[in-house]
Amino acid sequence: MHPVLRRALVRLFEIIPVLWVVVTLTFLMVRWAPGGPFDTERALTPEAKKHNDAYYGLDKPLFVQYEKYLSNFLHGDLGTLYRHPDWSVNELLAQKAPVSAELGLWATLVALVIGLGTGVIAASRPRSKRDYGTMAVAMIAICLPSFVLGPILLLVFGLKLQMVNVMGWNTVGDRVLPSLVLGLYYAAYIARLTRGSMLEVRAQDFIRTARAKGNGSVRILLVHMLRNALGPIIAYLAPTVAGLVTGSFVVESIFQIPGIGRMFVEAALNHEDQLLLGVTVLFSAILLFCNWLGDVLITALNPKAAIE
Amino acid sequence: MSDSRPLHIVASSSLWADAWRRYCQHKLAVASLALLMLMTLACVAGVIGVTLRTHFGFGWPYGYEEQNVELGAQMSSAAHWLGTDLLGRDLLTRLLVGGFVSLTVGMLATGMVVLIGVTYGMVAGYMGGRVDRFLMRVVDILNALPFTIFIILLMVVLDNPLKSLLLKLNLANSQPFIKLCLLFLAIGAFEWLNMARVVRARTIELKSLAFVEAARALGRRPRQILWHHLLPNLAGIIVIYATLSIPAVILLESFISFLGLGVQPPLTSWGDLINQGASNMELYPWLLIYPSLFFSLTLFALNFVGDGLRDALDPRTDKGP
Numbered sequence: 001m002h003p004v005l006r007r008a009l010v011r012l013f014e015i016i017p018v019l020w021v022v023v024t025l026t027f028l029m030v031r032w033a034p035g036g037p038f039d040t041e042r043a044l045t046p047e048a049k050k051h052n053d054a055y056y057g058l059d060k061p062l063f064v065q066y067e068k069y070l071s072n073f074l075h076g077d078l079g080t081l082y083r084h085p086d087w088s089v090n091e092l093l094a095q096k097a098p099v100s101a102e103l104g105l106w107a108t109l110v111a112l113v114i115g116l117g118t119g120v121i122a123a124s125r126p127r128s129k130r131d132y133g134t135m136a137v138a139m140i141a142i143c144l145p146s147f148v149l150g151p152i153l154l155l156v157f158g159l160k161l162q163m164v165n166v167m168g169w170n171t172v173g174d175r176v177l178p179s180l181v182l183g184l185y186y187a188a189y190i191a192r193l194t195r196g197s198m199l200e201v202r203a204q205d206f207i208r209t210a211r212a213k214g215n216g217s218v219r220i221l222l223v224h225m226l227r228n229a230l231g232p233i234i235a236y237l238a239p240t241v242a243g244l245v246t247g248s249f250v251v252e253s254i255f256q257i258p259g260i261g262r263m264f265v266e267a268a269l270n271h272e273d274q275l276l277l278g279v280t281v282l283f284s285a286i287l288l289f290c291n292w293l294g295d296v297l298i299t300a301l302n303p304k305a306a307i308e
Numbered sequence: 309m310s311d312s313r314p315l316h317i318v319a320s321s322s323l324w325a326d327a328w329r330r331y332c333q334h335k336l337a338v339a340s341l342a343l344l345m346l347m348t349l350a351c352v353a354g355v356i357g358v359t360l361r362t363h364f365g366f367g368w369p370y371g372y373e374e375q376n377v378e379l380g381a382q383m384s385s386a387a388h389w390l391g392t393d394l395l396g397r398d399l400l401t402r403l404l405v406g407g408f409v410s411l412t413v414g415m416l417a418t419g420m421v422v423l424i425g426v427t428y429g430m431v432a433g434y435m436g437g438r439v440d441r442f443l444m445r446v447v448d449i450l451n452a453l454p455f456t457i458f459i460i461l462l463m464v465v466l467d468n469p470l471k472s473l474l475l476k477l478n479l480a481n482s483q484p485f486i487k488l489c490l491l492f493l494a495i496g497a498f499e500w501l502n503m504a505r506v507v508r509a510r511t512i513e514l515k516s517l518a519f520v521e522a523a524r525a526l527g528r529r530p531r532q533i534l535w536h537h538l539l540p541n542l543a544g545i546i547v548i549y550a551t552l553s554i555p556a557v558i559l560l561e562s563f564i565s566f567l568g569l570g571v572q573p574p575l576t577s578w579g580d581l582i583n584q585g586a587s588n589m590e591l592y593p594w595l596l597i598y599p600s601l602f603f604s605l606t607l608f609a610l611n612f613v614g615d616g617l618r619d620a621l622d623p624r625t626d627k628g629p
Contacts, residue, residue, distance in 0.1 A: 018449050026458075029465050143608040145559055147566040147579065148600045151586035159590050243454070249567055254586065264457070265567050268464045276461055283454040291452055 004303050008296045015288045022284040027069055030273045031062060069277075078278035083270075089278035092263065099169060100252070100259035103182065104245030106175055110183025111190055111240070118187070119194025119229070124221055126199055135195065141188035150181045150254040167256035174255075182251045186240050193236055197229035231298050238294025242287040323544070330620040337616025340609035347606055351411060354404025370398035372405040373574040381592045390598045394588060399595065402576055403602050409577040410603075413492045414558040420496030421557075422550050425503025426542070430534055432504070433511025444508070447501050455498040456560070460569055462494045463487075484575040491570050495560050503549050510545050514538055544621040551617050555610040562603060578603040 058065070072079060078089035122134040157177060158166040164173050201207060202225065210224050211217075252262040260279060267275040332338055357368030370388075376396030384391045390399040432443040470490065474483055514520060515538070523537050562579025564570035571577040578599055585596030 018452060021449060022453060026461065029461060139608070139611065143604050143611060145563065145607075147563060147582055147586070148604055151582070151589055151596050152600060154586075155589045155593060155596065249456075250563060253567060264460075265569070268460050268567075268569055271464060271468070273465075276464065280454070280457050280461060283457055284452075287454050288452055 004296075004299050007299055008292075011292050011295055015292060018288060019281075019285060023070065023073060023281055024066070026277055026280045027066055030277055031065060073281070078281070079274045081272055081274055083272065089275055092275065093260065093278060093282060096258060096260045096263050099257060100261060101245050103175070103178055103248075103251070103257060103259060104241070106179035107182035107186070107244045107248075108237075108241050110179050111186035111244075112237075113187075114184070115187035115190025116194055116226075116233075119191040119198070120221060120226065122191065122195045123198035123202075123225065124217075126202070131195075135192065138188040138191045141184050144185075146181050146185060146248065146250045147254070149184065150177075150251060153177055153181060154254065169255075169257045169259075178251050178255045178257060181254075182244060182248050186244070189236065190233060193232050194226070194229045197232050198225040201225055201228045231301060234294050234297050234301075238290045238297075239287060242283075242290035245286065327544070327617075327620040331616050334616040334619060337612050337619075340612035340616070343605065344609045344613060347407065347602075347609070348411060351404045351407040354401060355408045358401060358405060368401065370401045372401045372576065373397065381588070381595065383594060391592075391594050393584065393595055394592070399598060402581060403578075403599060406576040406578050406581050406599070407602060407606070409488065409571060409575060410558050410561060410579070411606075413488065413495070413561045413577070414554045417492040417496040417499060417557040417561075418550050418554050420492070421500045421503050421553050422546060424496070425500035425549075426507050426539075426546055428500065429504040429507025430511050430538060430542070433508035434515055434530065434534055434538070436512070440508070444505075447504055450498070451501050456563070459494040459498060459560070460564065460567075462497075463490055463564070463569060466490055484572045487570075487572050488575065491561060491564065492557075495557055499553055499557060499560075503546075503553065506545055506549055507542060510542055511538060514541055548614065548618045548621055551610070552614040555607050555614070558610070559607065578606075 069079070076090070078093070080089065081087045081092075118134045118138065122131045125131055154166060154177065157163045164177055165171065168174055198221075207220060207224055210220050215224075249261040249265050251257070252259045253265055256262075260282075264276070264279045266272075267279065354368065358370075358372055360367030361369075361371055374397060376392070379392055379396035381394045381396075382388060382392045388398050388400070390403065392398055393402070428443065428447075432440045467487075470486060471483065474486065479486075520533060520537055523533050528536075558578075561570060561577065562582070565577045565579030566583045568580075568583065571580050573580075581599035582596065582603060585592075585599050589596040
């Protein structure tokens with residue numbers, strides 16, 4: 001078999017035990033902690049609590065509960081909410097996931113376009129005013145996390161200038177600010193990575209050869225030098241995209257976007273353990289998958305790494 | 309001196325003196341260090357002042373939780389330099405106390421990162437072989453997990469048991485502090501991975517060098533070698549990564565507090581203050597702007613100090629812009 005393909009398959013199978021560890025760990029964390037989901041409800045009589053516990057199997061030994069959860073999980077069923085028995089975790093996720101995925105994809109686009117663009121601009125003239133200027137801006141963007149940038153942009157463009165809606169996820173205009181706020185931080189990192197990796201190869205022989213062959217400086221910059229930056233960018237982007245697509249807690253909370261991130265925060269505040277479990281497992285699975293994809297792409301770009 | 313020897317004999321300079329000299333060439337890093345020290349001093353002074361006030365009735369003019377509802381939210385004035393919030397609490401006082409909380413969480417969690425990361429990395433690197441492979445596999449697995457979620461999960465899950473435990477112990481008043489400890493423990497438990505990796509890599513490099521070989525030949529035990537010979541040589545890299553992990557931890561803490569899942573009232577932190585500011589920004593924008601300014605400036609300074617230290621202590625690494 002082709003070594004790249006083989007490595008991809010091996011890595012894919014390695015995900016399974018890790019995912020099992022995640023499911024087990026989160027299950028134990030949520031269930032082992034004393035105090036079941038119905039302990040804090042003051043209104044419940046002992047009989048009602050007993051009934052509830054029996055209904056959800058909470059009176060059974062931990063191992064039996066675990067076995068049931070695992071078997072349901074393998075059948076793709078993440079259970080129902082304790083406080084709202086007619087809501088299943090699957091339905092909620094199916095309803096919220098597309099919103100978060102869309103926001104994440106826009107933000108990824110922002111991060112990639114702005115990050116690569118400014119990185120290349122900075123690297124085109126190293127140690128010049130242009131270079132230091134763009135990198136200073138990138139540093140500022142890194143120090144303005146989404147929960148600082150989001151409210152400030154909302155204050156200026158939403159409340160003062162009234163150019164965009166303050167909340168909601170209906171029109172195209174609603175997508176602009178959240179995507180920017182979510183993506184800019186990562187754009188800054190990608191810009192630094194791009195610049196660094198491009199400058200690393202600047203003095204190498206193959207660049208000189210390319211120049212000697214009469215290639216234009218733009219072509220050298222975009223084809224020969226940028227290629228070297230791809231590996232680190234993919235390695236950085238893989239976990240980032242997973243985080244972006246699965247929803248940012250902060251951005252969805254600030255802009256009142258009905259996505260997974262906001263749902264997770266609300267579930268955390270309301271102790272909706274079943275939902276927390278489901279979201280954690282889903283996030284972990286997506287993150288593992290993205291890491292796998294990134295690994296495959298990097299090996300495909302540089303097959304030497306596949307033959308260790 | 310009447311001695312006619314040429315005067316080019318200079319005092320030998322240690323690694324740290326050299327590093328300091330290199331650090332001082334980096335103007336932005338020096339300015340950042342000054343800003344950071346000023347901020348830390350102000351926060352500590354604020355907290356000491358507030359504590360004196362609550363216990364002895366003198367010191368700072370305002371308490372961080374003293375409300376003055378009639379006053380309400382006011383712009384900056386001579387009495388309240390940065391204004392007051394909706395409940396009439398002095399914003400500067402709250403910023404200093406919140407900053408103290410944020411910085412403390414940053415330091416304590418970083419302490420945990422250093423403790424776990426360095427021990428783990430050194431053991432993995434020095435033992436090598438199967439132990440190393442197993443330990444690094446664990447790091448890989450942990451690294452593949454969405455740890456922000458796990459930190460939130462940990463805090464949610466431990467919330468109820470902690471509450472009932474404190475009620476039993478008659479310590480319900482100290483709950484905000486316990487929650488704070490939980491926050492830094494949870495952050496520290498996941499942030500050490502990078503440190504472990506870096507320390508392991510450097511340990512592997514160092515252990516094949518002659519001085520370690522010599523120590524081993526002289527019959528020193530592994531623990532002594534790790535402690536007396538490897539650790540001092542790892543100090544530089546540990547300082548660099550510890551400094552870089554402080555802003556990461558503060559960011560994480562503020563992020564979680566912003567969501568309302570971290571620091572609980574009446575205690576506050578910068579993330580919590582930004583959150584409160586964001587929910588009232590239309591009418592009282594200063595409640596958002598000042599906390600954001602304090603937080604971002606500190607983050608900026610911490611990042612530059614980290615970069616400066618990296619350039620100064622580890623000249624081999626690629627210099628960033």
